[in-house]
Amino acid sequence: NAGVIQTPRHKVTGKGQEATLWCEPISGHSAVFWYRQTIVQGLEFLTYFRNQAPIDDSGMPKERFSAQMPNQSHSTLKIQSTQPQDSAVYLCASSLEGNTGQLYFGEGSKLTVL
Amino acid sequence: QQKVQQSPESLIVPEGAMTSLNCTFSDSASQYFAWYRQHSGKAPKALMSIFSNGEKEEGRFTIHLNKASLHFSLHIRDSQPSDSALYLCAVRGTGNYKYVFGAGTRLKVIA
Numbered sequence: 126n127a128g129v130i131q132t133p134r135h136k137v138t139g140k141g142q143e144a145t146l147w148c149e150p151i152s153g154h155s156a157v158f159w160y161r162q163t164i165v166q167g168l169e170f171l172t173y174f175r176n177q178a179p180i181d182d183s184g185m186p187k188e189r190f191s192a193q194m195p196n197q198s199h200s201t202l203k204i205q206s207t208q209p210q211d212s213a214v215y216l217c218a219s220s221l222e223g224n225t226g227q228l229y230f231g232e233g234s235k236l237t238v239l
Numbered sequence: 240q241q242k243v244q245q246s247p248e249s250l251i252v253p254e255g256a257m258t259s260l261n262c263t264f265s266d267s268a269s270q271y272f273a274w275y276r277q278h279s280g281k282a283p284k285a286l287m288s289i290f291s292n293g294e295k296e297e298g299r300f301t302i303h304l305n306k307a308s309l310h311f312s313l314h315i316r317d318s319q320p321s322d323s324a325l326y327l328c329a330v331r332g333t334g335n336y337k338y339v340f341g342a343g344t345r346l347k348v349i350a
Contacts, residue, residue: 158337166342167340167341168283168340170338173337180336227288228283228329228338229285231282
């Protein structure tokens with residue numbers, strides 16, 4: 126089992142450009158989460174899917190961020206018109222449903238907006 | 240909205256010492272409490288979790304939960320330099336699987 130796979134590991138964009146980040150969850154896991162990590166804010170919840178359906182996107186900045194899960198093996202986080210304050214490590218995690226609840230994180234995608 | 244806070248922000252301990260990390264939460268209906276460890280540049284990894292009041296021990300690590308006090312903690316016995324990392328506490332509420340994390344405690348164990 127390769128674990129949660131995130132690509133790209135590093136992405137540099139210019140202000141105003143679009144960035145798309147990909148996540149492949151662990152096979153068989155029904156829940157997929159996106160978090161953003163910065164030194165100042167720590168680990169912030171963005172959104173999560175269960176069985177590919179969006180369940181809670183309360184952490185997503187509404188205007189420029191969007192997330193999709195078109196199939197059970199793939200989720201994307203898209204940031205339009207990137208701003209310097211979007212610079213962060215974006216972490217994807219997956220888990221089995223149920224009370225055990227353990228999250229398995231990917232290594233993250235480090236986004237730098239110049 | 241759930242608030243999760245950790246203390247201290249950072250900690251330096253000598254090798255072999257007992258380390259204690261604290262986490263407080265605001266929602267008394269929270270159901271799942273966990274600690275994650277993140278080495279520099281790596282993914283956070285689950286260490287231990289607990290669902291009900293009390294203590295749970297796994298090797299050198301003990302987690303303690305007191306829901307009435309809205310507090311849980313992680314204790315590391317015989318701390319090792321390899322334990323040096325960012326420790327994150329996580330709380331999950333009722334009704335969904337959303338996890339809220341604390342800002343973290345950065346631990347350094349000196350040989």
